[in-house]
Amino acid sequence: MRRLTAKLLLGLGMTLCVAAARGFDLGQELRNAASELQKPGKSSALGGYSEEEEVAIGRQIAGSLLGAAPLVKDKQLQKYVNNVGRWVASQSERPDLAWHFGVIESNDINAFAAPGGYIFVTKGLYKLLNDESELAGVLAHEVGHVIRKHHLKILQQSRMVDLGGKLLARQAGGNDKIQNLIGSGAEIVSRSLDKNAEFEADRIAVVLAARAGYEAFGLPQVLQEIGHTGSNDSSVALLFKTHPHPDERLARLGDEMDSRFDGLKGQTLAGRLYRIK
Amino acid sequence: MKNATRCCLLAALLITIPFANAGESGTTIKADELKAEPFRDAKTVGQLAAGDKLEIMNKDGGWLQVKSARGNGWVRMLNIRKGKARNSSAGTEMSGLAGLASGRAGTGRVVATTGIRGLNEEELKAARFNESELKLAESYLTSRTDAQKFARKGKLMARKMGYLPDPGETR
Numbered sequence: 001m002r003r004l005t006a007k008l009l010l011g012l013g014m015t016l017c018v019a020a021a022r023g024f025d026l027g028q029e030l031r032n033a034a035s036e037l038q039k040p041g042k043s044s045a046l047g048g049y050s051e052e053e054e055v056a057i058g059r060q061i062a063g064s065l066l067g068a069a070p071l072v073k074d075k076q077l078q079k080y081v082n083n084v085g086r087w088v089a090s091q092s093e094r095p096d097l098a099w100h101f102g103v104i105e106s107n108d109i110n111a112f113a114a115p116g117g118y119i120f121v122t123k124g125l126y127k128l129l130n131d132e133s134e135l136a137g138v139l140a141h142e143v144g145h146v147i148r149k150h151h152l153k154i155l156q157q158s159r160m161v162d163l164g165g166k167l168l169a170r171q172a173g174g175n176d177k178i179q180n181l182i183g184s185g186a187e188i189v190s191r192s193l194d195k196n197a198e199f200e201a202d203r204i205a206v207v208l209a210a211r212a213g214y215e216a217f218g219l220p221q222v223l224q225e226i227g228h229t230g231s232n233d234s235s236v237a238l239l240f241k242t243h244p245h246p247d248e249r250l251a252r253l254g255d256e257m258d259s260r261f262d263g264l265k266g267q268t269l270a271g272r273l274y275r276i277k
Numbered sequence: 278m279k280n281a282t283r284c285c286l287l288a289a290l291l292i293t294i295p296f297a298n299a300g301e302s303g304t305t306i307k308a309d310e311l312k313a314e315p316f317r318d319a320k321t322v323g324q325l326a327a328g329d330k331l332e333i334m335n336k337d338g339g340w341l342q343v344k345s346a347r348g349n350g351w352v353r354m355l356n357i358r359k360g361k362a363r364n365s366s367a368g369t370e371m372s373g374l375a376g377l378a379s380g381r382a383g384t385g386r387v388v389a390t391t392g393i394r395g396l397n398e399e400e401l402k403a404a405r406f407n408e409s410e411l412k413l414a415e416s417y418l419t420s421r422t423d424a425q426k427f428a429r430k431g432k433l434m435a436r437k438m439g440y441l442p443d444p445g446e447t448r
Contacts, residue, residue: 063411068404069396071414078417086424091435095421102414108396118414122396132431179406190398196443203441213433217339220355228360238396247358251306254355256441259317261339269431 048156051097051116057155058116060178062100064186065112065120069104072123072276077103080274084132085119085139091211092147092204101139103276109226110239112189113142115152124235127276128225132269136209137219144204150197151189155182192242199244199252206257215266216257223250303343303357305329311350315340323348325356333359 049057071078078101085101099117106122113119119142121135129135145151182188202219210216227246229236243249311323315337324347325331331345331352340351419427428435 059411060406062414063406063408064404065401066410066414067407068400070407070410075417078414079419082417082419083424083427086419086421087428087433090421090424098415098418100414100418102417106396110396183402186404187398187402190396190401200443203443207438207440210438211436213428213431213435215338217354220339224354224359227358238398247306250355250358252444254307254353256444257339257355260441262316263338265338267431267433269433272431 049115049152054149054152055098055116056175057152057178057182058114058118060175061114061151061182061186061188062118062120064179065114065189066102066104068186069106069120069122072103072105074103074276077274077276081121081135081139084135085143088136088140088208088212088214089117089143091208092143094147097146099143107235108238109229109235111138111142113145113151114189115146115149115155117146119143119146123276125222128222129273130221130270131215131218132273133209133214133218133267134222135218135273136212136214137205137217138222140205140208140212141201141219143208144201145193145197147204148197148200150193150201154191154193155188190238190242195244198249202249202253203256206253206261210261210264210266213266215268216261216264218268220250220253223253301333301359303331303333303341303359305331305352305356306358307356309352309356311343311345311348311352312340313350315342315351319351322350325352331357333357 081101081103082099086099089095089097089099094117097117099119101119102121103126104120104122107124108122109124109128111119111121111125119139121138125138126135129138205219206216209218223246226236226239227250305325305327308324308326310321311325312319313322314320323345325345326347329345329347331343333341333343334349335342336354337351339354341354341357342351343349343357
């Protein structure tokens with residue numbers, strides 16, 4: 001209890017600094033925040049954030065990422081990716097989150113997840129795919145980051161967002177205050193997660209794909225494909241910088257999957273993969 | 278009768294969707310057994326050593342059917358890297374897994390230089406929030422029910438499976 005109070009005080013102190021700099025009704029916001037904190041179980045289950053706050057943070061990150069690379073203007077493609085993604089995410093422990101998926105205009109090979117269920121794949125990565133099970137595997141990896149709140153955790157570690165987020169989440173749309181907390185632009189998606197968070201997302205991905213009825217080796221196949229793109233190829237520069245090398249991920253997956261997936265048949269749906277014109 | 282069987286076989290071969298990467302070369306990254314069929318308890322027909330070159334013929338789940346100097350058979354996909362092992366022609370010294378992977382640097386993919394947006398850290402940092410693009414992205418939401426319909430069309434059957442255990446932290 002004492003630790004909690006100390007943390008609360010520290011939090012309030014730091015929020016004070018943040019809030020003072022932004023200049024909004026501090027007294028009222030602090031009272032609101034304090035009463036929020038007293039509601040039992042409201043946000044503890046979500047690693048310090050309510051779902052509403054998580055989505056507000058995720059929206060800000062997603063909107064900034066789209067500012068750097070807009071959606072590919074192909075409605076059928078975007079709808080298709082949402083169908084596959086939502087089906088995969090439905091197999092996770094957060095099936096009712098409003099999951100959003102998109103393909104963005106970039107020839108880089110990469111995929112991004114933001115809190116609250118915002119997931120984007122670059123056109124460069126999408127074009128490498130051979131079938132729907134590979135798309136499912138890639139999206140499932142990102143779903144893994146969202147359900148384990150990997151990005152929220154680094155936000156929490158790096159900035160004073162736990163109370164700040166509570167003060168700020170209520171406003172919808174582009175929000176300067178949230179932006180100030182997550183850093184500039186979509187910088188956060190270029191930050192490396194802990195290596196083990198990536199391995200964890202890989203382990204989750206093969207299982208979610210299998211649960212969804214897909215061939216479980218979709219993600220490993222994509223990793224093999226990316227693995228032989230030269231590491232000095234600029235299209236994978238950011239991916240290789242922020243993730244363990246695909247070969248290391250494959251070696252880990254090999255040990256972790258062992259023979260658990262033998263004989264588990266799933267669909268690859270090569271014929272249904274939507275091809276970008 | 279014999280002819281009919283042969284016809285059926287031929288038809289089956291023709292109907293089978295050809296494996297996209299058939300004929301691709303690969304390298305064994307970890308010593309492993311060659312199996313007569315694509316499962317662990319199948320008969321062992323050979324032994325591959327790390328670094329063995331092979332040709333990939335077919336694929337079944339997590340298994341690849343390969344041809345190699347040590348025999349033909351099925352081997353676990355995750356013990357194979359596609360592409361040739363690095364030949365020491367260019368760049369910095371690399372060894373092991375990383376070396377295998379970067380062996381094809383510069384081949385294959387062409388890096389375009391005009392009209393293409395890279396997504397480096399600076400660009401992401403400088404990105405401005407785009408409300409209308411975000412709303413467009415959100416407009417493509419698929420409901421859980423619609424996702425189920427989509428799955429049914431593809432004959433995707435949901436099944437139960439536990440998450441894989443964490444083998445422990447790595448260095």
